[in-house]
Amino acid sequence: MxxxxxxxxxxxxxxxxxxxxxxxxxxxxxxxxxxxxxxxxxxxxxxxxxxxxxxxxxxxxxxxxxxxxxxxxxxxxLANGEELHPMQAAFRENHGLQCGYCTPGMIMAAIDIVKRKGHDLDEHVIREELEGNICRCTGYHNIVKSIAAGAKAMRGHAGLQQAAE
Amino acid sequence: MNAHLSRRAFLQSTGALVVAFGAADAGLAQAPGSAGAPGRVLDPARVDAYLALHPDGTMTIYCGKVDLGTGLRIAIPQMAAEELGIGLEKINLIEGDTALTPDQGTTAGSTGIARGGVQIRQAAATAREALQRMGAERLGLAPADVVATEGEVRPRNGGAGIGFGELIGDRQFALKLDAKAPLRNPDDYLLVGKPLRRPDIPAKVTGTHLYVHNLRVDGMLHGRIVRPPAVDAKLVSIDESSIAHIPGVRVVRIENFLGVVAEDEWDAVRASRALEANWETRDTLVGDEALRQSMQAGPFESDEVLLKKGDARSALASASDRLRSEFYWPVQTHGSMGPSCAVADVRDGKATIWTASQGTHRFRFAFAHFLGLPEDAVRLIYLDGAGCYGMNGHDDAAADAALMSRALGRPVRVQWMREDEHRFDPKGPPQLLALEGALGSDGKIAAWRTEMWIPKATASLPNVPLLGPDAAGAKQPMGISTGLISQNASPPYGVKNVDVLAHWLKDAPLRPSNIRAPGKIANIFAVESFTDELAAKAREDSLAFRLNSLEDPRGVEVLKRAAALLGWQARPSPGPGGLGRGIAYVHYKDNENYVAIAMEVEVDRPTGAIHVRRVACAHDCGLMINPDGVRSQVEGNILQTLSRALFEEIKFDRKGVTSADWASYPILTYPDVPELLIDLVQRPHEPPLGAGEASAAPVAAALANAVHDACGIQLRTVPFTRERVRTALSGEGKSG
CATH class of the missing domain: 3.10.20.30 (Beta-grasp domain)
Known part of the structure; x- marks a missing residue:
């Protein structure tokens, strides 16, 4: 040990x-x-x-x-008490999951993408960046939508992000 | 979340339990062999089996169908709340618990809404009639002069009402489901038809949702199974000294069943890898390469004529120019994202099993059988797993956990490893079809024959034999189950001379089970590809060729709407090159959903890569309860089936499956996701049908037809790998 x-x-x-x-x-x-x-x-x-x-x-x-x-x-x-992180909120708003088993990994990967690539993510960038995360259900479309929306919503939530790290 | 099994949750769920004041009512006697929690009515013919209203005005729905990530968890409450006249926020839903919920059949075949939801809706309609009678009496009004709304019975002409809780409170309805209880007029719907949000999403985005993988019960051990290197291997010996360095590990060996348990999960994982076991293996399997040939050789259970109209043989024999093509669909896995997992507590002559099963009620018999317990001593409780799309390894994992718990007298949690899931989950069976057809002088299809070679499902079998009990030498019903794989094997285009013949194979190459839209994807792949081959022979546009012969107006509508989404231009296939487009249609199971899918693809000739650009789908499932849920299911069907058609085949040798992970069994990833255009037809006055399967059926055919349109090759063997495309292109115009 x-x-x-x-x-x-x-x-x-x-x-x-x-x-x-x-x-x-x-x-x-x-x-x-x-x-x-x-x-x-x-x-x-x-x-x-x-x-x-x-x-x-x-x-x-x-x-x-x-x-x-x-x-x-x-x-x-990620969440600040009852208040969801903007990326979590975006997955909720956009029905970004089906069974939800891949979802935690998708959300964590998505926040990482925003940090590296910024808040204005086009679908192409999101797809390329998420190649290592798979969803069998497959809710790929809503996940991409969720991430694009979440990335925008994360602008101005720096404090929240810091709190989360 | 540390999700200890909450006694409170159980009590809450039985808290509805109600004193049976109508004990003389014969209906309170439960269905045979379905003993439940005290006071629970489980007879599916009774209202109280589905609904309990509580004094505080809340309601519990007891649902035998389960939400597999499919949205039933909102859709079924929408149906019940609408019919009863109660707010959704008042509803608690219990799913798939053999002690609490009635047996509504397995959650399979896209029946969650169409059968499960419709039963619960009828229970709610029956309950509403009863509540209106009670309320009217209390209000001194005629039943026709009251309405049920917002959880109250109110005078139709206004004035104070009485809450449902006050009216029924602690009592049972003690009523049979009344098939004639009037349903609300769809024109008045307030909840049904709305894209309301699923209640499970918040906990799924915060990591606090209770998946079966996250359940921990007191005194629980972690288990792992040591799988043999080959199917049907015999365990000769084990060397326990190989795991002596891992503290506190115990080995469970029952004949050829081998597992390890430990207090700490990681110790169980390490021990399962380190344990030296000596297996005697045999070459019992046919292997993927010889499989296709072997299917036409048998042995066969029987031949069955599934359809005979007119005289197809004579019509084909006399036709001057007929076509014949063969289509093949390989063995595929469900490919669940999470490895299967379950927790079992088998002690003191009782068994409780927490499982992500699609059929808790159905499997109770099998579990009781191999555990040697009476059926009413066995309780299976559904908890969410990773999406399964048919019977994956969930039920096997539950049996593994039950065997080990019984051996040790403690609760055991078993989680499979990824390799277990890919190698040992029961597989979607292979299908081989040969089609023959000829055109008439009118340019329409004059004659058609379908011959199918498919594994025979054993009639009235309660389940697929479970892996653990099989290895342990426990008695269980032997046989195979594949779902209804022979449906949709004939053209829906009013052909006058049609034969459909099934050659039922005695066995399947690997243990089979139902996989999403069982059989129908391969059958429609063949039927709708072949329809395009005949259209091409007639030098007719694919869409027009279908519309010329299709009479069902709902079918015509989805075809037109899907084509319109894509901006379909009429011309024969193949096209001039570049972007190709194809279309395919299904009337699911010949009596359910209407779906048309059109898509655009590009084929990269040097590499053989197929790039799907846009997929358009028009989908009619009758009354849509929750369009957002339907859309998700349709998107999932399209993308998952594209994945199956483009990439997926389980490889296996004489000993076992060699596609053991996501590298050797690749699936669709983000960069391959096409644009989706989805048109959902809402038909408020038609019965509601499921959406979990139908739109998968036309995907592979639309894809093959689009590839043909793009470059002139007809792909008839799945998956459409780059190598297959290149081979087909090198002998252009011939089979792929």
């Missing part, structure tokens, strides 16, 4: 883990943050995307131990 410390959704966390424990396992089972979903175990689907030090990362590709000192944000850390 090895000790690890990190900040998850603004809260300092210290724990002992088996050294090869994946971050997604650590979040879901040890921290009981089950909003991050396991889809493929093989980094091919994107359902487990979280933010590590402000960047989108598939949490099945990172060991918990590699997150020593890191700032981790999960889907549970």
């Amino acid at each position: 090895a000790s690890v410390s990190m900040t998850i959704n603004g809260k300092a966390v210290r724990a002992n883990v088996e050294p090869r424990t994946l971050l997604v396992e650590f979040l879901r089972e040890h921290q009981r943050l089950t909003g991050t979903h396991v889809g493929c175990d093989t980094s091919q689907c994107g359902a487990c995307t979280i933010h590590m030090d402000g960047k989108g990362v598939k949490s099945c590709t990172v060991l918990a131990l590699q997150c020593e000192g890191a700032q981790i944000t999960t889907i549970e850390g």
Whole structure:
């Protein structure tokens, strides 16, 4: 067992883990943050995307131990109390999901795209950027709409974003 | 969310339970073998099976159908609230719990609304009549002089009303469902037909929704299954010393069933990977490469004439110029995003199983059977899983969990690994069709024969045999189930001489199950592609060729509307090159939805890549309860079926499935998503039908027809891989 410390959704966390424990396992089972979903175990689907030090990362590709000192944000850390993050609100407004299993990963990936590509995202950019996230249901169309709307709504919500990181 | 099973949730759900004051009413006796929670009426013929009104004016709907991400969770309350006259905010919905909800059949075949919702609507209409009678009596008015609205019975001419809660309160209706209870006039609808939002979306965007994957119960162990390297392998020996370094792991071995459990999930995962097991494998499978040939060789269960009109054989024999083509649809997986998962607690002669099953009621018998328990000691409770589109691994995972829980006397949660899901979920079966047709002197189709080679579903089988019990040597009904895969195999164009013959195969190459729009996608792929081949032979425009012979006005309308969305220009196919367009039509199951799909594609000749640019769909499912839900289902059908037609085939060798992940079984990703143009026909005075399947059926045919229009090749084998397109282009004009 090895000790690890990190900040998850603004809260300092210290724990002992088996050294090869994946971050997604650590979040879901040890921290009981089950909003991050396991889809493929093989980094091919994107359902487990979280933010590590402000960047989108598939949490099945990172060991918990590699997150020593890191700032981790999960889907549970986005909303400000009852107030949804603008990207979450956009998914709600645009019916951006069907079964919803891929949704947490889509939302986390979407916020990452906005940070890298700005608030005015055309559909083409969104599609190219989301190639690593799959939805089987498949709500691709509404997800793209949600992200375009969410990206715009995130303008001026810098404070909220910071709070979320 | 740490979602411990909430006792409160259970109590809330039974909190409606009502003292049976009508105990003498024979209707309170429950249907045989359907013992439920105390006081619950489960007989699907009774109003109280579906609805309970509470003293505070709220209502619980008990629904045997479940929401698979499909929107039933808003649509069914819309139907019930509309019919009863109560606010949606007053409604709580319980789904798919064998102790609480009536058996309304599996959530399959696009029947959630058409059967499940319609039953609940009739229960609400019956309840409304009863409430109006009670209210009228209290108000001293005739029943005709009161109305039920906003949760009250009010005098028709105004004045104070009485709340439903006060009228029925703690009592049961003790009424049979009245098939004649009048329904509200659709012209007066306030809720039905509105794109109201699903109630489950907020928790799904905040990561707090209770999927079965997130359920934790007290004392629960985490389990993983150690799958054999080959189908039908025998477990010879295991070496437990191989996992001695992982603390607290226990092995569950029952004949050829092998699993591990641990307090910590990661320990279970590690142990399942590290455990050394020695298996005896055999080459029992035909393999994907030899599959197509093998289907025409049998062995066969039977031949069945599904349709015989006129004399197709003679008409074809005497035709001067007839066409014959073969179409093949491969084995495919449901490809759920999440690996299957379930939690089971089997102790003290009782079993409780939390499962994402599409058929909690249907599977109860099978679970009782292999657990050796009476059926009424087994309770299956539906919780959301990842979208499944037919029977994926959910029921198998539930059986795995139940076997291990019984062995250990503690609750066990089993989650499959991705590889388990791709390799072992029951698969959509392969289909092979041979079509023959000839034109008459009028340029219309004069004769048509369809021959199909398809696996036979075993009649009256309660389920597909479950993997875990099978390995464990437990008794269960053996057979196969594939859904109704022989439907929509004849042309809907008034052809006078038609034969449809099914050669039912005794077996399927891999354990099969129903997969979205079972059989109909492949059958329509064949029928509507072949219709285009005949249209091309007649040098007729594809749309006009269909409209010339189609009489059903609802069919004509969707064809015209889909074509109009795409800006269809009449001309024969193939076109001049460049952008190709194709169209296909289905009258789903010959008696349900009307759908037409038209699409535009470009084919990149050097690479063989098909780029789908625009897809237009006109969709008529009768009365739409929630157009937003219908639109999502239609979009999902189109994109998922494009994926299946363009990319998907399960590869397997003599031992087992080799397409074990998303790299070896690629599906549609964002860059391949076309523009979608969707036209939903609202028909308020027609019965409501489902939307979860029908629009999948014409997708592959429209795609093949568009490819033919673009470059002159007719693709008849799915998937339309780049290699297949290149091969077909090299022998242009011939089969693909």
